[in-house]
Amino acid sequence: MTFYGDVRSEAVAGDDVLLCPADPIHREALHDAALMSEVARGSVEAFSVLVDRHSPALYRVAMRMLSDGAEAEDVVQDCFTRLWQNAPRWKPSGAGLVGWLHRVTMNLCFDRKRRFRVVTVETLPDPADDSPLPDRRIEADQAARGVADALADLPERYRAALVLCYYEGFTNALAAEVLDLNIKAMESLLFRARRQMRGLLEARDISTGDLEAQA
Template identity: 45%
Template structure:
């Protein structure tokens, strides 16, 4: 079977045996998602790139220890990305500011000029509000709403119970509502 058709778990088994091409397929599949997650938590494109690269390097090095019976590869990778991103956010000890340039990649190219301007305004307001959230709440929002993970997957990626994830999301939504309400 070609590597491109192999499951993530099979690719990790190959990577654990030293198959760089197999891990390259995983990077092609999930690298951008790791970068987006880091960007959402950190709000800085350069820092997010460093975190995503570091997370992928750590995943490569830890491939022999990956256990597909304990977690899906994506959940495992998300946990690595989140731990690194949250640590980085704590180290700089300030609320990250998501720049408009970083969010421009998320813009809808099909929108007309007025709709695009309004959408850009709304994205900027949301980015500014998200930047005020604690890093773990931003991570929970990114996993649940942007990456579309189930509650169990997002909780596993954050290494919390599903109930704790619900609490993080509830507090984040309440804070966003307070920040964004007129």
């Protein structure tokens, strides 16, 4: 995704930064906590490694939560801006930097969804593509759209649980930390989310196999 450079430049704009001799092989091998120690001292190079390392997953999460590429990019950019600003105060926790980044991303997505409820914008369907496609490709595209629509119809907390645990492969414990829940509440949320998702898929005549193909 081409917005990574913008993430870096806007996050550090106006701040005093530490321009260290680049050693990408060394830094890419460092754990997140070690990189965060460098970011806390103003290292743009260490920050860039974290952006490259975590942006793809955060974008996937934001895209599945918001179904809007531009909004998802803004969420990722805002998330890394907050990371840069909070680096001197960041402390490792059980969920690590991955948990922190996903918690911020989810909260930013929730904020945007609430804003969408107040200001709604009518979206036009994509123009039809008249080019011929093999039947299997057409069916796969239809299934993908159906799964995405079903996911978008879920309550936001249900959607968040499925995005983290099903699509991103988080353990229940890590997802619970991201969503600020205890493990029992997380398991209950995930159970209800799966049940409602199955109902939405059945209403669209989509099998759970089609859902697995999208994960």
